[in-house]
Amino acid sequence: MIIGVTGTRLRRFEYGGWIAVALSGAAMVVGVLIAFGEAMSPGNYTNVQITWFHVAGAPGTFPNGFTLVMGTLVDPISSLMLVVVTVVGFVVMLYSIGYMHHDKGLPRYYAELSLFLAAMNGLVISNNLIEFFLFWELVGLCSYFLIGFYYEKPSAASAAKEAFLVTRIGDIMFLLGIFLYFSHYATAGPNGGWAANGFVFVHGTTPFLAPSIRGSSTLITVAGIMILGGAAGKSAQFPLHVWLPDAMEGPTTVSALIHAATMVAAGVYLLAVASLFLGFTSFDSLVIVAIGGFTAFFAATMAVVHPDIKRVIAYSTISQLGYMVLAIGAGFAMVGLYHLFTHAFFKALLFLAAGSVIHALGTQDLFKMGGLKKPMKLTAAAFAIGGLALAGIPPFAGFWSKDDVLSSVYSQLGAHPAYWPFFVMAFAAVFLTAYYIFRAWFLAFSGDRIRDPTLPAAHEGPWVMQVPLVILSAFAVGAGLFVFLPGFQGLLLGGAGVAGIPPAYGTADVFLSAVSVLLAAGGIGLAALLWGNGRVFSLADSSVAQPLRRLLLHRYYFKVGYDWIGAKGVYTVSRAADFFDRYVIDGTVHGLERMFGAMSDRLRRMQSGLVSDYAAYIVAGLLGLFAILLVVAPFLIARFGGS
């Protein structure tokens, strides 16, 4: 139903943007209503499905054949996601009216954005893994289109391609993960096998995977890693993180919606779904925790030095997604989703605020900005609220969810000492997060003047851009507090009921919270010290930290490395293969051709024109016949028998 509403592709309308906004508004209303209904009556899952295609049974692995279904499932976690997607979607649509109004590709923009929302909603309410994958690919496609929205810019076209390819690697792993589950579940489990059933998510009291299997099965372990791979591609986790910063080539609105709030969260959502419905083996959990924790820290370090406002936020996104992955790995899927929920709002807010700045100045370089808090008070405030939420300062939204993440991991440390280093990394990232986001804030908004005088005078955007900032600010402040609403809690707990491990509310360790808030405050303080009030801190050239800075600026050389593999490695192999194809394989054919030609020529020369030669050939033929008749043929007959 949601799909139908938002899937309407709008083209070539003067007010196409408004129609899209209206439709996404309607979708938001429906989405919120659904979530509300779900929150009011937990445990009442709506599952509607049709058969997509079906192949009759075959001997071997699939006695019941092979069915793929298309269906919708509304349950606590999907309603939670619905709210995120539709609300942020609506807000961003609205914002776009102002932000994008000069663009010539506007119909295309709204069409693609609408398609994205449709696909994202489809993904969220998919009732089976295949459908999930289908929409997963579609949102990836929309992301590709929207990153490459300014396709005339080579960097945008390149970034779009890069995003698609890197996530494609994840997709492939995801697909293999599906296959692995497929073969494992073809015959086992309720309803004659999950796979035969079309991978439909079935709610039960425990994950599908029996705990006994979780401990032992290599197959399931590999499957879990593959699912993680898929999620890592989409959610830009290490080592598939490179595409997200480059994806900032797209319009800022796109960054806000797709590359902060929703699509990149799909990976996290996948992990959550997998952990709730399937369950991970303990090794998988460790790997997930490791990837999440490491990414949270790793991405934060890169954000520390970057001069581009959008990329700083992008790294922050990667880092925050790491937190979510971390929580899911530790076994608290709903905590991860909770953080996803709050993060969606404050990150969208940050992006839209940044977008407001970019809209005003036309640059993304922090070092050219400065002193914007005067002309752009609302934006400055919004960015600050977003920053506080991100840094995890109470009572802003980020505090509650990030605190839950940290404390939930902390609660597992006793049972899983191997989580320690990643917990520490995550904790350290709290400090870095606070530092880099306020570094950005100070650089952009503090001081009394713009550093680059060539830039135009800053001003606030039109109301359509301001309203979203206000709405999102409200969420950034309040979304964390939702957890204290019984209905919302019901959603979280209802979702978690499947997983067997309840979320960590109320178990939050006050000491832990205090330390993390202090760390965050310290980060803000350091930022204020170095960058506050228009100051620009520059590292001395002779500083021992210079190499580190260069390393960070070059993003640990990952991008360079990947490009090298792609451009030099694969392309060189490919050129070599092409050479082989042209000159060896085809050359063999030509060689044969030439051989026949040469043979032909030799024989041709025997046709001398002299009749005596012809007679000689006849005599030679006669002798040859005698040889065959008297020697060869008798031998062959003696050897092999007659005829």
Next chain:
Amino acid sequence: MLPLLSIVLATLLAGTAATFFAGTRARWVALATSSVFAVEVAFLFLSFSGWPGYSSALVPGFSESESYAWIHISWMHVNFTVGVDGISLVLILLTAILQIATVVYSWNETKRPAGYFGLVMLTCLGCFGVFVALDILFFFLFWEAVLVPMFFLIGYWGGPNRRYAALKFFVYTHVASIVMLVGLLALVFYSGASSFDYSAVYAAGHGLSTVVQAFLFLALFFGFGVKFPIVPFHTWLPDAHVEAPTGGSVLLAGLLLKLGGYGLIRWAVFVLPAGFHVDLPVVFFVAFLSIVWGSVVSLAQRDLKRLVAFSSINHMGIVLLAIAVGSSIGLVAAVLLMFAHGIVSALLFMVSGSAHHAFGTRDISAVGGATPTTPALSTFAMAGSLASLGLPALIGFPAEFSALLATWDRLGYWVFIPLGILVVTAAFYLWMMQRMFFGPPRGIPSEAHDVPWFEGAGMGILVVFTVLFGVLPSLLVNVIVASPIKGFPGT
């Protein structure tokens, strides 16, 4: 009951002949013929009796079957026998779609239009014949009948190096045909089949000893494989594609390659199950080789057509793999993938052709940022690329998904090879899009124009089907399963 297939064949024949003699009005005759053909195929599809509760007996049943004696001498019984099952029906549908799309796309062909459209009709006629023929000789006859018009299409309407390409195409595929023919003849005579009819050969083929089956299967595999084409017998394909006129490329990639797949399924895999089983290692090796080779070499191509040609090798490699895994899912996937590839590669070759018309070159690196100049072409290119790299909701996805699933089921982690190659496939398409259509405009001649209406219509038809069957693959799957796949392979 009406002899439906004969009627269809007769209309095609009449239409083909009329086209040849229609002079400048050939395109109208061709359009009428292909429209009638399309209607007939639609009727065949709707009246197809196979699919409700198709039961697999030892000897497969066929719908609409007809049989007339042709050669009846003591030791040789050849009948003109035709009939369809789900597999052939789907490929016939493909034939109808591509025929009409090709005719529309080539609407403005000015170089001897009567000959051109006539040969296009003839090619489709031959393909239809191959798909309905249930007699070894007529199968072979139609098979060869496809060769000649394609030879002329490439040789007369092709690019600068067309003569070489036409000859190469002809000789290559003819050699393969011969090996295939020996295999088929040996199949008949070694098995002691009472006639050349499929049912007789099918029953007798199963009775052959495993060793004989293995040898026969190898011969047939080579014969059909060159059409696939399998690496390393593929080098005719890039040349043929590059030099062929767009319509020729479309039919070549869309239909001719499918003949190989169809033949392999129908005449080798079904008929010689034991031999198939013995020869599996060879088939798998070749399939993987084709998948990897096609994709990797694609990446190095600068000519758009060569790129698509090599990607065809890659896709047909997946088809081969899906056949080779020998499960019902694999078989359905293989047929579906053939259909998908037929539509999508046709679309991409049309895009190449239009690009050539628009920019005067197909060199990927020579043109850039074409989207503002040619938005429609860019859209079609995008659609084709996405469908080809297996994006969901487009037709390639359900096919590739089931193919890979079947592969996993049979081969386990070997599926990493085709899966990994999907990334490379995505890479070369996206790279192509990036270089030709995105970025700042570069190398675009001032007289460049977007696709004319007829080319757009031709591509549009294909896009419609790409989406239709991508969203509703069961339309095809339900038909495909009405073929002897239930107990496949073997009995």
Next chain:
Amino acid sequence: MIDTSFVGPFLPEIVLLAATLLVFLLDVLGVRRLEIAGAIGVVGVGVAFFLVAADLGFSPIAGFATIPSGQINVGGPTGLYAFTSLGLVFQLIFLTAAFLVGLASLSRPTGERGASIFYGLLTLATLGMLLVAIAADLIFLLLAIELTSISTYLLVAYTRKDGRSLEAAMKFYIVGALSTTLSFFGASLLFGAYGTTNLRAIAGMGSAGVPTLVLLGYGFLIAGLAFKVTLVPFHAWAVDVYDGAPTDVSAFLAGGTKKIGLFAFFLVFLGPILAVKASGASTLPFGTGPFNVGPVLQIALAAAAVLTMTVGNVLALLQKEMKRMLAYSSISQAGYMLIGVTVGTAPAIAGATLQIFAHVLMKGGAFLVVAAVAGVGVGPLITDWRGLGTRRPLLGVAFGLMLLSLAGVPLTIGFVSKFVLFSSAVEAQGWFVWLAVAGLLNSALSVFYYARVLKVMFFDVADPMPTTVPLAAAASSARLAFGGIGVGRAAAIALVAVVIVAVGIYPQLLLGPIQSAAQHFVNVGP
């Protein structure tokens, strides 16, 4: 009282003899007009064709049969001649060749000398061919072949003023005479071994002769007859002769007289080969006790077949002149036909017979087209044919059909004949399958040069028209209608094209009679 009942069965031969004598008589009397000699020749051949067809029992005309049905397909050793239905089928084939060449030659330039000699020799050679088809005695057979040979030596040289023709005739003669010597020497050895020259008797005594003598005899015979069939390496003359002879004569040589060699192979070698199938066991020729020469012959013939088709094709690949290319193609085709003899089953014989008939049409027709094209001023090189397909579409299509048929493309007789022939080899199983493989691979190879000609004709851009001069000279003569090609030649070419396609579409037309004839042959022997 002289028994004249034996005359009746020979009516076709007698008709031809009469035609020959009439033409020569008129020549002596000074009536040398092409129209008259041509009409006599063509009508004579036509009547003979009609009578033989009646003898074969084609229903509408069976009433005209001259051979009492009791005399056809009678087994056991008889005298010099025997009527088999396969022999009659071959008579039809020979007459077809003669008819086509005779018809086409009606369109020769009016002023040319020797028209009556041409038709006289044509009918005389045809007479020899008919006699080959009914031979039952080795010496009778060889003499009949010589009758044809001597006629054709003269046919090649009949213009007497052309150096190329004379050179061709000289080579033809010397090689032919050497081969004749070898044949008769071989026949004498067989006579010594078996004490008889009756072919059926020889076949029946396969295990009675002195092995070495028998094998040497067969060796000489193969070598001698191979000259006629143009087996490699006995083929070298053929290319020069086909090239040098007047093209219509080339058509007759390639399409007609070559086939008598093949039927001679049937008669001489199929006997022992078939006898093996009846008796079974075979032992080494040098041992004592019973031995069968059949399997040894099969191996020798198989080797010759494969060598012939391969070398013929490979040599054809590089030819630049159309006639020489066709000559080599003709050589390779002989290799295919030999498969039928080697395999020696009824299906194989039927296949070879059909292939022989197909080749009469294809190669005879092709040479006729070459003559036609030469008549409108196109040079001898293949490249001279550039754009002919577009300039002379009908001629181009007809020639294209013949080439496609030679290449074995479906819907042509060439496909059907090769299909049946190679099928028969597969049907025989054992090592004969490899003959089919070799044949098919060679077909593939042959496609290369046929396709090249097609390419030149249809794809290459034509030179400026060189045809204007002959066209102007042609004036308005009816004989030179159809753009200088002439009615007779056009009719012959059209006939060939039609039959090629007709049989290609509905082969049962010919296959039924041929198969039953082949079956009779297997049953009753040569």
Next chain:
Amino acid sequence: MTTLILSGFLALSAGLLAISIFGILTRRNFILLLIAIEIGMNAAILNFVYFAAFSGATTGLDGQAIAVVLIGFAATEIAVGLAIVLALNRLKGSINVAQAIELKL
């Protein structure tokens, strides 16, 4: 005893054939070639007579009859050959076959 004698005669005809072939291979003069051919024919004719003679009554006079026929045939053949020689000589002024190599390759 008889066999031995037959072998001797056979050796004679084989020798004749060899001479004939040698002549054909080495001579370039058309007339000499005709003579060589005639020698070869005679070898075959002689064979028929020997075999008939040594086989006793079983073959009757077949061999001798064949020999007579063949002698006649050989004469015809040579006559045709001479006709070709004359025409060739008239046209080219030479009867050397090595000079008639216009048709080749």
